[in-house]
Amino acid sequence: MLPMQPGKLTENTIRSSGHHITPQRLVILDVLKGSNGHASADEIHSHVRSRCPKLHISTIYRALDMLKRLGLVTETALGDGKLRYHLHVKGYHHHLICEKCGRVEEMDEATFTPLKAALKRKHRFHADLRHLAIFGRCQACA
Amino acid sequence: MLPMQPGKLTENTIRSSGHHITPQRLVILDVLKGSNGHASADEIHSHVRSRCPKLHISTIYRALDMLKRLGLVTETALGDGKLRYHLHVKGYHHHLICEKCGRVEEMDEATFTPLKAALKRKHRFHADLRHLAIFGRCQACA
DNA sequence: TGCAAAGATGAAACTATTTGCAACTCCATG
DNA sequence: CATGGAGTTGCAAATAGTTTCATCTTTGCA
Ligand SMILES: [Zn+2]
Ligand SMILES: [Zn+2]
Ligand SMILES: [Zn+2]
Ligand SMILES: [Zn+2]
Numbered sequence: 279m280l281p282m283q284p285g286k287l288t289e290n291t292i293r294s295s296g297h298h299i300t301p302q303r304l305v306i307l308d309v310l311k312g313s314n315g316h317a318s319a320d321e322i323h324s325h326v327r328s329r330c331p332k333l334h335i336s337t338i339y340r341a342l343d344m345l346k347r348l349g350l351v352t353e354t355a356l357g358d359g360k361l362r363y364h365l366h367v368k369g370y371h372h373h374l375i376c377e378k379c380g381r382v383e384e385m386d387e388a389t390f391t392p393l394k395a396a397l398k399r400k401h402r403f404h405a406d407l408r409h410l411a412i413f414g415r416c417q418a419c420a
Numbered sequence: 421m422l423p424m425q426p427g428k429l430t431e432n433t434i435r436s437s438g439h440h441i442t443p444q445r446l447v448i449l450d451v452l453k454g455s456n457g458h459a460s461a462d463e464i465h466s467h468v469r470s471r472c473p474k475l476h477i478s479t480i481y482r483a484l485d486m487l488k489r490l491g492l493v494t495e496t497a498l499g500d501g502k503l504r505y506h507l508h509v510k511g512y513h514h515h516l517i518c519e520k521c522g523r524v525e526e527m528d529e530a531t532f533t534p535l536k537a538a539l540k541r542k543h544r545f546h547a548d549l550r551h552l553a554i555f556g557r558c559q560a561c562a
Numbered sequence: 563t564g565c566a567a568a569g570a571t572g573a574a575a576c577t578a579t580t581t582g583c584a585a586c587t588c589c590a591t592g
Numbered sequence: 593c594a595t596g597g598a599g600t601t602g603c604a605a606a607t608a609g610t611t612t613c614a615t616c617t618t619t620g621c622a
Contacts, residue, residue, distance in 0.1 A: 298569060298618045319609075334572045339609065341570095355497070359580080360608070374545045385543060393535045401527060402559035403516045417544035440588050440599060461579080476602050481579065483600095501610080502578065563622100570617070580607070587600070592593105 285311075291348055305330050306341045310351070310365040318360040352409035356382060370408045376416035383416070427453075433490055447472050448483045452493070452507040460502040494551035498524060512550045518558035525558070 288307060289299055309325045310317060317325075319342065323335045342363050345351035352364045357375050372390065374383040390407045397403045430449060431441055451467045452459060459467075461484065465477045484505050487493035494506045499517050514532065516525040532549045539545045 293619090296569080300570065300618075302571075320607095332572075335608095336573080336610080337571060343610095374539065374543055374547070376545075377548070383543065383545070389535070389538050389542060392538075393531070396531050396534075397516065397554070397556075400531060401516055401525065403518075403525070403554075403556055404558075404562045405516070405554050405556035406519070407554075407556075412539070412545075412547050412549075414539075414545055414547035414549075416546075420546045435589095438599080442588075442600065444601075462577095474602075477578095478580080478603080479601060485580095565622085566620100568617105568619085571615080573614100574612085576609100576611070578607100578609080580605100582605085583603095585601085585603105588598090589595105590597100591595090 288350060291350060292344075295348055297344060297348075302330065302333050302337050303341050305333065306338055307345075307365075310345075310363065315364045316356065316362045317364075318362055320360070322363070354409045354411050356411050357413065364409050366408060372407075372410040372412065374416070375411055375413050376419050377413045378415055378419035381416050381418075430492060433492060434486075437490055439486060439490075444472065444475050444479050445483050447475065448480055449487075449507075452487075452505065457506045458498065458504045459506075460504055462502070464505070496551045496553050498553050499555065506551050508550060514549075514552040514554065516558070517553055517555050518561050519555045520557055520561035523558050523560075 285307075292299060292303070305326050306322060309322050313321070313325070319335060319338050322338050322342075323333075326333050326338070342351060342353065345365075346353050346363075350365065352366065353361050354364065354373075356362050356373060357377070357380070370387045372385050372387060374385055375381070387407065390410070394405055394407050397405045427449075434441060434445070447468050448464060451464050455463070455467070461477060461480050464480050464484075465475075468475050468480070484493060484495065487507075488495050488505075492507065494508065495503050496506065496515075498504050498515060499519070499522070512529045514527050514529060516527055517523070529549065532552070536547055536549050539547045
């Protein structure tokens with residue numbers, strides 16, 4: 279397995295939380311960075327295969343779970359029956375998904391700012407609004 | 421299998437959408453009405469077993485899927501690894517779920533009204549905000 | 563460096579949910 | 593009240609994700 283440099287920041291976050299930097303995780307992180315977001319576990323698995331054929335899919339799920347708990351990755355169901363993983367680098371966004379025609383629209387986070395504030399003020403709750411999927415009907419299907 | 425009366429409204433919605441009223445569905449609806457919301461498929465299955473031992477869990481999933489598409493039931497992941505089904509009778513509510521301590525708080529829908537309006541106005545999107553699970557940190561775990 | 567403990571991996575088993583299919587049931591129509 | 597076709601059911605098999613466990617690796621420290 280080829281060694282490689284992950285982002286130093288990511289590496290430090292992982293190490294300082296008591297987790298190990300392993301070759302498997304470096305490959306997985308590299309694939310996550312390469313994919314333009316929204317990768318599923320088995321998409322990561324097939325991209326990883328060429329570089330590391332024995333890397334088991336459960337290792338991918340466990341790596342994603344760790345990255346999620348460290349806040350480096352979000353896990354979101356976009357309505358296609360798989361969970362999709364997004365590595366956050368700069369800024370957040372959300373998705374509006376039409377449950378009739380399946381259209382997936384990407385939107386920026388601004389619309390959720392008042393909600394986030396209201397949840398904090400009225401419920402003392404710090405909502406993680408980094409990558410939501412909101413289901414409903416698009417204009418054409420309304 | 422014992423016949424029984426479902427709510428007339430529910431029955432009409434099902435029938436007028438071209439679906440059949442079957443004894444299985446009557447039992448499933450009855451269990452859904454009896455449970456105080458948030459039943460999982462296999463909880464429904466075990467409640468149903470006594471009255472209808474051969475009723476297969478895939479029939480439950482398919483009935484729930486139909487009820488969901490008709491807008492009679494919502495499907496929500498509350499963070500315990502299963503999807504939970506809620507039969508809506510009057511009013512909606514949502515949940516705030518702490519991803520550190522697991523605490524699940526119920527909240528009314530008012531806080532989401534401005535968001536719903538903004539999504540309609542700015543994105544022409546009719547969001548289905550009937551039973552959301554918002555993940556984040558409760559005050560104690562913030 | 564050398565070692566032990568904490569953590570990670572692969573493989574298999576397991577849970578949750580979906581799908582394909584042949585047989586069966588509901589119900590609109592006559 | 594019969595009947596045919598659409599819709600439904602039970603079952604088995606597939607898919608998605610999680611867990612268990614024995615073995616192996618990483619890393620902090622002597
Ligand atoms: Zn996204
Ligand atoms: Zn649409
Ligand atoms: Zn609820
Ligand atoms: Zn908490």
